Amino acid sequence: MTTLTPIRESRTLRVLPLRCRLCGHTSPAQPAAICGQCLGPLDPDYDPARPRPDRGTIASRAPSLWRYREWLPFEGDPQLSLDTGFTPLVEAPALARRLEVGRVWIKNDSVCHPSLSFKDRVVATAVNAAQALGLDTVGCASTGNLANAVAAHAARAGLVAWIFVPHDLEIGKIIGTAIYGPRLVRVRGTYDDVNRLCAQLADRYSWGIVNVNLRGYYGEGSKTFAFEIAEQLGWRLPTAVVAPMAGGSLLTKLEKGFKEFIADGLVSGKCPRLYGTQAEGCAPIVNLVQSGAEEITPVVPNTIARSIAIGNPADGLFAARAMKETGGWAEAVSDAELIAGIRLLAETTGIFTETAGGVTVAGALALARAGRFTPDDEVVLCITGNGLKTVEAVSGALPEAPVIAPKVKEVAALVEKSGG
């Protein structure tokens, strides 16, 4: 391992030490991928006695994920990416009717800042951790949205970014990364190959690879998705939440976030039932839940839902446990179903999501068909990415717009044909 030279050590911000989720071994704040004792995953080690704000104090703060900073892994004031989070929660009565439940809301991270996906949350956290640790270079292994986010957040923080993606990603994800001027590298292989490469690079270079050796800090950003749902519902909890799964981190952290707010008395009741969805062409976590097996069986992805196509999910076991513990379940949907899901969401709510959001909506319909919801359920659907990044997913499915001369009579013909 190379030693890390502190370059821009932040005086105002410190990251918390780390604790192993499996064996409890603690280590000082540092870039580290896994526990040195047992290879388990690392979490920030929060001081249980730290002061925490009440509802009113939180509500008086700026509308970003930093309004929950006492539940994020820092001491002091983060300076970077202050505009991320606090995305809209919008009610969707038409979807409530479709799912035959009491109420439905869309948590709309397709407009998260600055790069239009939920990955802005985890990267806002990681980029502040990188700065606090004195790292001048960040990186990631990405299925697309993480590449967009790391490139964008690094650009404005003045950090160098090394970004590794599968060579055949959607053009919107490539351009949406390259535009920020990172060192972008396309790797011949699947995401799982890219991730393995990045694990090796983290040992070789003094880089903060956000989802490898900053993962313990990075993942905490996902909890703010749960915090915002609770606050935006008027400090209460829905009965069910449906989220797409890639590595399984978001789903795992939803449980952690809801339970922290319950434990700290900000909301009452019990953790919502958590439902995870994947595309059939890459559903290792769904397979785990449905089969009741003890371990993930990795798959080779084959789906248009590229942003969640992780064949060997790092947090798969924890996600499966979260679904089981909360009384939830998992469903997989076909590519045709997810395309229909994207269209249904757009036509009923005016929100254009990418393939992962299509998996959420189609997955919710599948869960409803399987009798997983009751008529008084209050369901939040997690929409995690923006449709303009994956237009190729739906372009073939939409009717072609007619081309006419600029003449009223040509419009009149169309109006007649359409029946009004």
Ligand SMILES: *Cc1c(COP(=O)(O)O)cnc(C)c1O
């Ligand atoms: C990364 C991602 C997810 C979920 O990722 P996890 O690895 O399971 O946390 C969901 N939706 C989109 C659009 C993503 O990019």
Ligand SMILES: [Zn+2]
């Ligand atoms: Zn350990």
